[in-house]
Amino acid sequence: METVKIGDKILILDGAHNGQKLHTLIASIRAKYPHQKVAALVSFVAEREGRVGPGVQELVQLADYLILSSFSAGQDTSFGSVPPEEIAAACRAVGFTDFETQPSSKAALAALLKRPEPILLVAGSFYMLGQIHSGLHKTANY
Numbered sequence: 001m002e003t004v005k006i007g008d009k010i011l012i013l014d015g016a017h018n019g020q021k022l023h024t025l026i027a028s029i030r031a032k033y034p035h036q037k038v039a040a041l042v043s044f045v046a047e048r049e050g051r052v053g054p055g056v057q058e059l060v061q062l063a064d065y066l067i068l069s070s071f072s073a074g075q076d077t078s079f080g081s082v083p084p085e086e087i088a089a090a091c092r093a094v095g096f097t098d099f100e101t102q103p104s105s106k107a108a109l110a111a112l113l114k115r116p117e118p119i120l121l122v123a124g125s126f127y128m129l130g131q132i133h134s135g136l137h138k139t140a141n142y
Contacts, residue, residue: 001028004136010119013133015126017044019054025123026062039065039115041108041132042124044082052082055124056090064117066091066099069108071128081125105131 002013010033016025029038040063044051059066068084068091084101091099102108105128112120122132 001025006113006120006136008118009113011113011136012119012121012123013129014121014123015129016123017055017125018051019058022055022058022123026058029062029119029121033119036119037064037117038062038119038121039067039112039117040121040123041067041069041105041112042087042122043069043071043084043105043108043128044087044124045127046080046082052087052090053093056087056096057094059123060091060094060096063121064098065115066096067102067108067111067115068099069102069105069128071105071125071131081128109136 004011004013012029014025016022040059042059044055068087070081070084072080088099088101091097100111102111109132122129
């Protein structure tokens with residue numbers, strides 16, 4: 001759980017990417033920042049079954065607002081993320097409607113940094129975190 005102060009906000013970056021890991025992360029955030037409103041940016045790696053539903057179920061226990069995004073990454077092979085629309089469907093399935101979709105991690109980071117909540121979270125994929133880190137290094141307050 002990496003924390004970065006950006007202006008008057010706390011940005012938390014974590015690679016939690018499934019229900020179990022997100023559950024533990026959320027417990028840590030609640031313990032460290034009790035009763036604080038949270039906006040979260042999330043994306044999940046495609047083709048890894050069973051992450052979206054349980055991940056969303058955990059995130060909606062904490063987040064007041066979600067930003068759903070996508071990314072593409074590659075090391076030895078290229079792959080991408082679950083489409084934001086699929087994550088949105090999982091949100092709707094559990095009755096959570098306070099979300100927006102963004103087409104890229106860059107656009108999603110910009111939207112997250114504009115949110116009014118004092119705690120901002122980025123989670124769901126180490127690959128997305130890599131893209132977010134490069135975007136943060138371009139932010140003057142980082």
